[in-house]
Amino acid sequence: MQYDIPHRKLGRSDLTVSVIGLGCNRIGENIHTEAEWIALLEQAADWGITLFDTATQYAGGRSQEIIGKAFGNRDDLVIATKVSPIRDDEGTRFTYESIVEGAENCLRLLRRDTIDVLQTHGSGSLEEVSNPAFADAMNHLQESGKIRLRASATFSAEGAIYAIQNGLVDLLQITYNLVDRDHAMPILPLAAEHTIALLARMPYQRGSLTGKFHPGQPVADGHRVRLQGDRLADDIAAAERFRELGDARSGGMGELAMQYVLHENRIPATIPGARSIDQVRTNIENALAKPITDEELREIERIQAAR
DSSP states (O other), X not given: OXXXXXXXXXXXXXXXXXXXXXXXXXXTOTTSXXXXXXXXXXXXXXXXXXXXXXOTTGGGGHHHHHHHHXXXXXXXXXXXXXXXXXXXXXXXXXXXXXXXXXXXXXXXXXXXXXXXXXXXXXXXXXXHHHSHHHHHHHHHHHHTTSEEEEEEEOSOHHHHHHHHHTXXXXXXXXXXXXXXXXXXXXXXXXXXXXTOEEEEEOTTGGGTTTTOOOTTSOOXXXXXXXXXXXXXXXXXXXXXXXXXXXXXXXXXXXXXXXXXXXXXXXXXXXXXXXXXXXXXHHHHHHHTSOOOOHHHHHHHHHHHHTO
């Protein structure tokens, strides 16, 4: 069986992707065997997901290695990955060599001739993207056919705007969801104007938008939502304000959260993670649910404005 997942174009490139991708941050963790992770990846592709987003640091490189074993050089899938910065006594930074050598290592682990989307996995700050090493390395890799799209996984509106205005990127990965979209808002119109593709990370805000959590109640140790750190309590409280809207949908708050992201057509795709085949199915079904209505959108905007 294959789901009929809509596709959108990645900016001005010739690549199109399913609007729901798979964030592969969990792939390779020791909660499953390698064979089980490969089965999950293959099932996602069989169901119609064509976009897979990974990184050098996910499971210490195991995520890329397992994706390479599952898919190799398949040309019907779009593989996005990220190179990590150097971290030493001089701080956190990228150099020309670290980006180029990082890309070569990604190609080896992914078993691909070309990386579809290469991102730097830092903050995406102005300092990071304005460093000549970023442009020089990305342009070299693109011109040599090692990568298709130059990209940054950014948390900085200032850095993203600079990168777009100076023609440094073809794609940006941003955070955009019901409760965390501030840095994305100035990026959206400029990316559309310049035809720069956007990927939305964390549509469920690491789980706080799935309806599983309630204000004041403890969160189990080890749950991924704890990665939100000091903002966790605020995220859960903010999510609670959308509960009534979410409960009115058959798929609950997770469905509402997903449909909110997909309503933003300036974002071609979103990349929720999954640690089980059932979660992959839920992500797809949330993506194929009833679109956000005008009435829901007005209520969402009222809640967001009242925070």
